[in-house]
Amino acid sequence: MSEFTSARDAMAKQYDVLFRLLLLGDSGVGKTCLLCRFTDNEFHPSHISTIGVDFKMKTLVIDGVKVRIQIWDTAGQERFQTITKQYYRRAQGIFLVYDITSERSFQHIMKWASDVDEYAPDKVQKILVGNKSDDVDKRQVATEQGIKLAEAYGMDFFETSAFTNHNITETFTRLAEQVLAANKKDLDLLRMSINDELNLTALEEEEGLCDGASSDQRKGCWC
Numbered sequence: 001m002s003e004f005t006s007a008r009d010a011m012a013k014q015y016d017v018l019f020r021l022l023l024l025g026d027s028g029v030g031k032t033c034l035l036c037r038f039t040d041n042e043f044h045p046s047h048i049s050t051i052g053v054d055f056k057m058k059t060l061v062i063d064g065v066k067v068r069i070q071i072w073d074t075a076g077q078e079r080f081q082t083i084t085k086q087y088y089r090r091a092q093g094i095f096l097v098y099d100i101t102s103e104r105s106f107q108h109i110m111k112w113a114s115d116v117d118e119y120a121p122d123k124v125q126k127i128l129v130g131n132k133s134d135d136v137d138k139r140q141v142a143t144e145q146g147i148k149l150a151e152a153y154g155m156d157f158f159e160t161s162a163f164t165n166h167n168i169t170e171t172f173t174r175l176a177e178q179v180l181a182a183n184k185k186d187l188d189l190l191r192m193s194i195n196d197e198l199n200l201t202a203l204e205e206e207e208g209l210c211d212g213a214s215s216d217q218r219k220g221c222w223c
């Protein structure tokens with residue numbers, strides 16, 4: 001279920017909605033690097049395996065909506081999967097990541113996708129990501145293979161490079177847009193509730209002004 005904040009919380013926190021997105025894929029495909037590039041515009045050449053899970057936040061504005069996204073980076077290593085699977089059920093969007101220089105990581109997407117079917121909410125939005133597109137000499141997975149697999153699963157598809165910053169913002173924004181669209185009904189309710197609160201606040205302010213106003217000022221007041 002979507003994690004919409006109350007109108008007062010949202011106003012206090014400077015965002016309208018909060019989404020949880022999850023990065024999944026084999027160890028070494030570049031999940032942590034994708035996240036670091038997106039949130040901090042940094043790239044780390046060394047592979048330090050994620051232990052369990054970690055997260056970073058970023059706020060995007062989509063169609064005038066301030067979307068705060070909490071992106072969970074999971075460990076690709078098999079030994080952490082009991083832990084990482086516990087995070088699936090609270091995700092609204094999932095990146096299924098493979099490495100275009102690793103046929104094996106591409107084959108494993110089927111396993112990741114079936115885990116998502118089993119443990120994530122039905123409404124979860126998914127996107128397929130073929131990372132390391134800069135590493136052309138080592139490419140093992142053709143772009144067309146990625147396109148076909150994404151079509152078969154009914155997902156959008158991006159080839160990315162955390163190294164060159166290719167398609168990074170596009171990929172994260174696309175998944176956030178999909179999640180937003182999938183939760184539009186809840187969002188409309190939220191907007192209505194924000195409007196109600198704003199109207200209420202305006203009314204309260206007006207009333208406050210009237211209460212504290214001098215008799216001259218009260219003449220112009222409708223209360």
Ligand SMILES: Nc1nc2c(ncn2[C@@H]2O[C@H](COP(=O)(O)OP(=O)(O)OP(=O)(O)O)[C@@H](O)[C@H]2O)c(=O)[nH]1
Nearest residue numbers: 027028029030031032033045050076132161162163
């Ligand atoms: N050439 C190239 N190398 C990349 C890219 N993204 C990540 N790498 C390298 O791939 C290695 C693994 O990257 P990580 O981001 O640590 O991989 P991970 O998927 O988070 O791995 P786990 O935490 O073990 O699941 C590192 O040496 C990165 O520098 C990319 O876009 N291009």
